[in-house]
Structures are given as C-alpha cells and as structure tokens.
Amino acid sequence: MTATPVWSVDPRTGKQREQVAVEATPGEVDEAVRAAHTARGALADAAVRAAFLRAAAALLDGGAHRVVAAADAETALGPGRLTGELARTTGQLRAFADAVDEGSYLDIRIDRADPSLTPPRPELRRYKVPLGVVAVYSASNFPLAFSVPGGDTASALAAGCPVVVKAHPDHPATSELCASLLREAAVSVGLPADVVRVVHGFDAGLELIRHPLVSAAGFTGSVRGGRALFDAAAARPVPIPFHGELGSLNPVVVTAAAAAERAEEIGTGLAASVTLGVGQFCVKPGLVLLPEGPDGDRVAQALTKALGETGPGVLLDHRMRENFIAGVRERSALPGVAAPVAPGDGGEHTVRAGYLTVPAARFLGGAQDEAYEVLLEECFGPVTVLARYADQDEAAAVLARLPGNLSATLQLSAAETGGAPGPAAELIGQVTALAGRIVVNGWPTGVAVSPAQHHGGPYPAATSHSTSVGGTAIERWLRPVAYQSVPDALLPAELRESNPLGLPRRVTGA
Structure with a gap:
C-alpha cells in the first residue's frame, strides 16, 4: 500500500509548503498506542510529572520563534495572536504542574470506622487514579492551545495519562514541532518519550478511538466530526468517556x-x-x-x-x-x-x-x-x-x-x-x-485559563458536563477508587495514615 503524504499548506495561497509526514496505517496507530500504554507507569511519580510539564513549557517558550513561525505559516493567524496563544499554552502547562504539586485534584476522602452508626460504617479511603492512554483530537483554530501541547494533553499528562494526539491536517508541521519539544521535555526529566505520541490521518483518528488500550478521548471541532467519534467511542465493546467540544451559537x-x-x-x-x-x-x-x-x-x-x-x-x-x-x-x-x-x-x-x-x-x-x-x-x-x-x-x-x-x-x-x-x-x-x-457586559471570546473557568455546556456544545479549560479539566482523565478496611501498609501512599506525601484530604467530613 502506498503511504498517503501529509502536506503543510499555506492558507494565504492554497499552495503546498512541504511534506511533513504520512498518514498512519492501522499498524502504526497500534504501535503508537501500545508504546504510550507501556510508558504509563513512568508517569506515576507526581513530582516527575510536574517537572515534565514545566520542562515542556520552558522548551516551548525557548522555541517560541520557531513555533510561532510554523503555526503562522500553516494557519495565517498572525504572529501577534499566536504569540499570545503560545503564552496561554505554556501558562496552562505550568498551572497543571502546580495542580499536581498541590494535590487536591485527587479528592482524597477518609471516613473513619464507626460501629455505632446504623448500619455500621467500615473504614473507607477514597482517591482518584488515572484512566490510561488518552486520545487527543487537535482543533483547527488553536494550533497550540487546543492541539498537541494544549489543554487536553496538559491535563491528561497531569493526571498521569500518556497521550496519543491525532494531529489536525491544517497544521501538521506545527504539530510535529510541538510533539518533538514535548518528547524532549519528557526525556529531560527521565520519562520515556512515548508518553506523548502523534499520528496523522482521518482513518488514523478512527483507529485511535477504537483501540482497546485507549481509555478516554478529548476532542475539539465540528458537531459532525465530534458526533461520529462520540458514537464510535460508545459503540466499542468497552465504551470509553468521550469529552467533546462540538459547536456553539453563543447567543x-x-x-x-x-x-x-x-x-x-x-x-x-x-x-x-x-x-x-x-x-x-x-x-x-x-x-x-x-x-x-x-x-x-x-x-x-x-x-x-x-x-x-x-x-x-x-x-x-x-x-x-x-x-x-x-x-x-x-x-x-x-x-x-x-x-x-x-x-x-x-x-x-x-x-x-x-x-x-x-x-x-x-x-x-x-x-x-x-x-x-x-x-x-x-x-x-x-x-x-x-x-x-x-x-x-x-x-x-x-x-x-x-x-x-x-x-x-x-x-x-x-x-x-x-x-x-x-x-x-x-x-x-x-x-x-x-x-x-x-x-x-463583556464578550465571550477570550476564555481565561483559571481554576473557576468552565468551557463546555449542554449538548451539542459538549458531549459531557466537564470543562476543557481550567484546573478541573484534569478530572476528565481520573476515576475514583475506594478502599474498605485495607491495612495501612497495603494502601497507596496517598491514602496512608501518616500522609507521607503531605496531600490535602477530607477526614470524616472535616
């Protein structure tokens, strides 16, 4: 089978600039997902994850001239707009690093045993664990903030989930450049580069959502495209969460x-x-x-x-x-x-x-x-x-x-x-x-990246009630687990009585 080339195109002229990659075959998608899945254990250390996110932000800032030039050549959005978007992108990477350090995203809750209650309450300890490999679908209109190094990627990595990004065809060169910087950042803190992978091609996107080792997906794009992926995620033998931002009239x-x-x-x-x-x-x-x-x-x-x-x-x-x-x-x-x-x-x-x-x-x-x-x-x-x-x-x-x-x-x-x-x-x-x-008395364009932000809404604005912007975006890639009457020595470090990691937690309601 002849490989299908992926071209970078100048929207100002409609002319091809360069061949960047080829569309991924089913076998190549499988290899990318399996490599990311194998790398997931390396993300277990919260301190290393935070260091990775900060290293990625630093490399993107350090390569700002190259990143902005590549994105402008493929999107015509202009250096001014893209410089601001890059600052937003690196800012949210650092914000998620801070969230990992602070630890409340784990939502740790401990209820002491109380035999006097009716019914008696056993000892319960609850926190959140990462889902696994996350598929990220890049947006056309934000080649940085909602694409390879964007909010879905940053929040998933912060949660401890490796990512496989389906690059958007409108900015493949920018996607490859940003992916190389993220992978370089991973290696610089001792993580495998495969915590971030990128694939190209429409068919690759479908293969990705159907892959049995993909545990969740994030999407920003059209109602038609998002709904097709949402339906595919639900139709799998094991359905997975699909967090899609689709379309909005914004009255x-x-x-x-x-x-x-x-x-x-x-x-x-x-x-x-x-x-x-x-x-x-x-x-x-x-x-x-x-x-x-x-x-x-x-x-x-x-x-x-x-x-x-x-x-x-x-x-x-x-x-x-x-x-x-x-x-x-x-x-x-x-x-x-x-x-x-x-x-x-x-x-x-x-x-x-x-x-x-x-x-x-x-x-x-x-x-x-x-x-x-x-x-x-x-x-x-x-x-x-x-x-x-x-x-x-x-x-x-x-x-x-x-x-x-x-x-x-x-x-x-x-x-x-x-x-x-x-x-x-x-x-x-x-x-x-x-x-x-x-x-x-303001205007909706310009979505601040902050802990209280919510970027989502009732369908078709989004397919879930989560946000794709702000600190709580990390919740999309986690699931809660409760431990009942488990001896302290067998508990995860996050839940042990001595609280060795110094994490915030709610104990019997306080």
Whole structure:
C-alpha cells in the first residue's frame, strides 16, 4: 500500500509548503498506542510529572520563534495572536504542574470506622487514579492551545495519562514541532518519550478511538466530526468517556435599556468579538437578540461602521472558506433576511466580515418558518445574525428554541445590573439553562485559563458536563477508587495514615 503524504499548506495561497509526514496505517496507530500504554507507569511519580510539564513549557517558550513561525505559516493567524496563544499554552502547562504539586485534584476522602452508626460504617479511603492512554483530537483554530501541547494533553499528562494526539491536517508541521519539544521535555526529566505520541490521518483518528488500550478521548471541532467519534467511542465493546467540544451559537441578548444607554459601545464591541481570529473562535457570538426601535438601530449602525472598517481575512483552510461562503449564501437567500454589511467572498483566498438581520418572529412561526432554523446553527467565520425582537417575551421565546451552548452573553444597563431582582435576573436564569458560561457586559471570546473557568455546556456544545479549560479539566482523565478496611501498609501512599506525601484530604467530613 502506498503511504498517503501529509502536506503543510499555506492558507494565504492554497499552495503546498512541504511534506511533513504520512498518514498512519492501522499498524502504526497500534504501535503508537501500545508504546504510550507501556510508558504509563513512568508517569506515576507526581513530582516527575510536574517537572515534565514545566520542562515542556520552558522548551516551548525557548522555541517560541520557531513555533510561532510554523503555526503562522500553516494557519495565517498572525504572529501577534499566536504569540499570545503560545503564552496561554505554556501558562496552562505550568498551572497543571502546580495542580499536581498541590494535590487536591485527587479528592482524597477518609471516613473513619464507626460501629455505632446504623448500619455500621467500615473504614473507607477514597482517591482518584488515572484512566490510561488518552486520545487527543487537535482543533483547527488553536494550533497550540487546543492541539498537541494544549489543554487536553496538559491535563491528561497531569493526571498521569500518556497521550496519543491525532494531529489536525491544517497544521501538521506545527504539530510535529510541538510533539518533538514535548518528547524532549519528557526525556529531560527521565520519562520515556512515548508518553506523548502523534499520528496523522482521518482513518488514523478512527483507529485511535477504537483501540482497546485507549481509555478516554478529548476532542475539539465540528458537531459532525465530534458526533461520529462520540458514537464510535460508545459503540466499542468497552465504551470509553468521550469529552467533546462540538459547536456553539453563543447567543447574545441586548436589553432595550442597555441599547439606550450604550449603543455605540455595544455595536463596536460586538464587531471586535465577531471578527477576532477572523471569526474562527468556538465562542464567537453567532446570534444577537437586539431590540427593535431607534436604540437597537444605533447598535446596528455602530456594528456596520466597525465591520466596514475591517479588511478581508484568511480562514484556516480553503475548505472552511468555501463552507463559510456557502453558509452565508444559504442564509442570505431566506426571505426577510437582509445583509447591511454583506459577509462572504473577499477575494481569491480571503473572506469579508459582515452580519445578517432577521425579525425574531421568524423563529416562532411554526412549520412554515422551519427554513430559518439554519440561522440558529453555527456558521464558522466572521458573521453574526441580528434577530430584532419586539419585547422581552419574544426574546425569551427565541432563547427557548436554542440548543446547548458554550456561552451566553447579556448586555445590561447599569440599572439592570444594580437593581432589585427582575427581568435581568430572569434572563440570567434562562441562559443558565442553555450555556456553560454566562457573560454580563463583556464578550465571550477570550476564555481565561483559571481554576473557576468552565468551557463546555449542554449538548451539542459538549458531549459531557466537564470543562476543557481550567484546573478541573484534569478530572476528565481520573476515576475514583475506594478502599474498605485495607491495612495501612497495603494502601497507596496517598491514602496512608501518616500522609507521607503531605496531600490535602477530607477526614470524616472535616
């Protein structure tokens, strides 16, 4: 069988740059997974894992010029954006190293034996253990932070799980470079390089999810691709957890009072959020509920002005560009849909940012308006939809139609944020039911890496209730084990009475 080459492609020209690798055969996927599985025991030492994560961050920072140049050549995201993304990537590697050192992620709980209870309670000691090899599926739009050295990889390694990464075809050279740095970091602290492996190819991704030694998977990408892998993970003889971030509309509600108070600020901020990264963020605002009337018009005018000053941009690849242009064309053709700033084709390799408008009532008309459902689906690229609503009841009815989302944003007035509970509180309650992160008077693009962050949401935003960003992302790759009446000498060090590792733990509720 002839090996299928994997090419690095310049999205600014559509031309092949270099052959980076070949697509992995089933045998090569098997070898990669088995090598990672064999290396898993070496990750048992928490201090070594923390040192590995910090060494990886240092090597990535030290190779910043090469890493950013490689990523820009394959994604056209620009050195400024990618320098920031690299800092985020190395920051989260160090944050997970700190989490490993601190130890509360193990959730250690000890309940003393108490024969006086009914029924009597035996001695119980509980903590969490790593699942095993984790398959990581890289994202197209974050070649660093959600790819080979990204959050799924960092959190899985922190948990003690080796990883096999399915590289994204949009940035194979960047993937190989980052993998080489991670493997070098592993060796530098005494770990086998095979705690991190990379494979290429669509078929390799399917082989990976089906491999019997893969214990869990993390994915960031489209609903279609993620659902196919999710179904494959569930259909295995031994199903495995699949933590997928799929698609999101990220609705925004602008109240009438907010529009009256700061229309220009809202319109300008919306334009910046929609066009950030050429609209290729998973939390890009894709639907904006905007009040009818003069104040809503002022928001739209500010949006028009800001988008009109935005030049054409390059998407991650030509397939995405074609899908964006086709998606905009389909939406624009619907009766009643207008395009005050027409998004779409910006030239041979670029696209133009813009927005569409539609009466909110179009979503509430029953079967005759089913064609408008496409406006409630994510369109990847620099476009958003303004749905003009007549009153809060109509806005609430549209929100009730939406599937799960990563984020929901409310633009409120000063009075609405500082007054007694009322319509604003009701809005908070409604969007809490449909999103994993609620933003007030800000914008959802830009997901801070912090312990309290949650990046997920009800399906189809995600396939589980976990987060792919923040300290608790490590929980995805662990499972709890309880030890009942086990002699102290036979317990794992983490659970022994003397607490030799100095870990935080809860003892009989305290």
